[in-house]
Amino acid sequence: MKDTEILDLFFDRNEQAITETQSKYGSYCFSIAFHVLHDQEDADECVNDTWMRAWNSIPPNRPDHLNVFLGTITRNLSFDRWKKKKAQKRGCGETQAQLDELEECIPAGGSSTEEIVEAKELQRAINEFLKTLPEKDCNVFLRRYWYSEEYNEIAERYGMKLNSVKTSLFRTRGKMKAFLEKQGINV
Amino acid sequence: MSDKNEKAMRLYEALEGVDPELLERSEKKTAAKNKIIPFQRYAKAMAACVALVVVGTACWATLRNGGDQKSAKEQTAHEQADYVAVADNGAAVDAQRYDEADEASKQDYATGVVNGISDGLDAQNNKGAMEEAADAEPQSDNALESAASSYEQLTIERDGTKNFKSYLKADFDWNEAFLDKRMEIAFGQEEPKQVTDQRVAYAVYEYLKTLNLARTEDQDFTDYVTIRILDLDGNATEAFCVSGDYLKLMGAMDTYVILDDAYDYAELMDGLFAITQEED
Numbered sequence: 211m212k213d214t215e216i217l218d219l220f221f222d223r224n225e226q227a228i229t230e231t232q233s234k235y236g237s238y239c240f241s242i243a244f245h246v247l248h249d250q251e252d253a254d255e256c257v258n259d260t261w262m263r264a265w266n267s268i269p270p271n272r273p274d275h276l277n278v279f280l281g282t283i284t285r286n287l288s289f290d291r292w293k294k295k296k297a298q299k300r301g302c303g304e305t306q307a308q309l310d311e312l313e314e315c316i317p318a319g320g321s322s323t324e325e326i327v328e329a330k331e332l333q334r335a336i337n338e339f340l341k342t343l344p345e346k347d348c349n350v351f352l353r354r355y356w357y358s359e360e361y362n363e364i365a366e367r368y369g370m371k372l373n374s375v376k377t378s379l380f381r382t383r384g385k386m387k388a389f390l391e392k393q394g395i396n397v
Numbered sequence: 398m399s400d401k402n403e404k405a406m407r408l409y410e411a412l413e414g415v416d417p418e419l420l421e422r423s424e425k426k427t428a429a430k431n432k433i434i435p436f437q438r439y440a441k442a443m444a445a446c447v448a449l450v451v452v453g454t455a456c457w458a459t460l461r462n463g464g465d466q467k468s469a470k471e472q473t474a475h476e477q478a479d480y481v482a483v484a485d486n487g488a489a490v491d492a493q494r495y496d497e498a499d500e501a502s503k504q505d506y507a508t509g510v511v512n513g514i515s516d517g518l519d520a521q522n523n524k525g526a527m528e529e530a531a532d533a534e535p536q537s538d539n540a541l542e543s544a545a546s547s548y549e550q551l552t553i554e555r556d557g558t559k560n561f562k563s564y565l566k567a568d569f570d571w572n573e574a575f576l577d578k579r580m581e582i583a584f585g586q587e588e589p590k591q592v593t594d595q596r597v598a599y600a601v602y603e604y605l606k607t608l609n610l611a612r613t614e615d616q617d618f619t620d621y622v623t624i625r626i627l628d629l630d631g632n633a634t635e636a637f638c639v640s641g642d643y644l645k646l647m648g649a650m651d652t653y654v655i656l657d658d659a660y661d662y663a664e665l666m667d668g669l670f671a672i673t674q675e676e677d
Binding site: 275277279281282286289293310315332336337340345350353356359368391 | 415416
């Protein structure tokens with residue numbers, strides 16, 4: 211079923227919308243959740259919550275890219291759940307590793323509340339930065355920090371060597387830090 | 398939770414606003430394309446394949462000749478007869494041509510023959526050189542020591558000091574241009590690669606030992622390590638590539654961290670700068 215037809219079902223408040231969405235994007239959303247949480251049960255719960263949240267937000271929203279819309283919900287829910295789990299016990303594996311890596315992107319500068327930019331401004335800057343990157347580097351960056359995929363999965367997806375993936379990410383993080391500093395952005 | 402970790406989380410969360418077009422683009426799987434295969438890396442495999450083909454052809458030819466000598470003789474007789482007939486016809490045509498030929502064309506012909514012979518000799522020489530290069534397997538300890546001493550001599554000539562370690566700087570970003578540069582600088586002219594590679598590889602091996610870094614678990618060393626030789630002002634004056642195979646040969650792969658990994662690379666660079674500063 212096409213995305214537009216699924217969206218029509220949502221707008222008609224037809225519960226088949228959930229079934230169709232699950233059938234088409236269930237594995238996609240599960241993959242995102244699982245990469246963040248590394249727990250099947252938690253990932254399943256996040257995916258179910260995703261359908262619920264989509265049901266509540268469509269309408270009024272009518273996303274142009276249903277997959278990204280659902281993926282973003284799943285990612286946010288999974289990350290929230292991950293933070294709760296992290297508060298309970300330290301060292302939550304791969305996601306913590308990604309955060310450690312992202313620390314390299316933090317621009318130098320003050321950290322007072324006034325200087326911290328709005329989330330929207332940061333999103334705009336990140337988007338602008340990503341568009342300056344070569345397609346391959348941009349894709350690798352997003353697979354790692356948006357989809358939370360592991361190095362070897364990214365390497366397999368793009369037919370790259372493991373070390374090339376690491377190198378690409380290492381350089382992109384450095385570029386991102388420089389870009390944000392140049393833009394005068396404090397995280 | 399540290400301040401940095403919180404900031405990293407903010408970055409992670411800010412990524413939710415990434416342009417959907419970019420995310421969709423990243424969904425597409427792409428295979429590696431136009432991959433450049435370094436010849437010297439697979440030279441042995443290629444040589445083995447060629448050797449197999451040659452041996453196979455020779456065996457087949459021998460069996461075929463041995464199994465049917467009689468018919469071969471008959472065939473040869475037929476062929477000779479045909480050849481005589483063709484030669485008779487050709488002689489008439491040649492006679493006409495020679496009559497029409499002038500002195501200049503004869504000279505051109507002679508020059509062509511001389512060039513042809515010369516090319517043939519060159520080809521033979523090249524073949525001999527290639528065979529020698531293929532035979533040269535510099536794997537013994539003596540070869541390593543000899544390579545090391547050659548490398549030190551090279552260094553002494555270049556910058557007047559034996560302490561070459563502080564002038565080595567590594568980068569993993571090799572490409573064709575670097576490869577060309579290596580050919581140009583490391584050898585000066587086109588010579589068998591193994592000798593110079595080994596000298597440089599030995600230097601890298603020695604240098605890795607001084608860093609005493611631990612080996613990473615997910616080490617997957619491939620391709621080349623590019624080494625830039627810096628002058629006293631820190632300017633890169635020369636560059637080399639060392640193939641992973643040579644480092645493996647030296648045992649560097651099993652004991653020391655390899656420069657190809659991004660994180661280790663960063664550590665390595667820190668180590669290099671520290672050593673340089675100490676010496677300054």
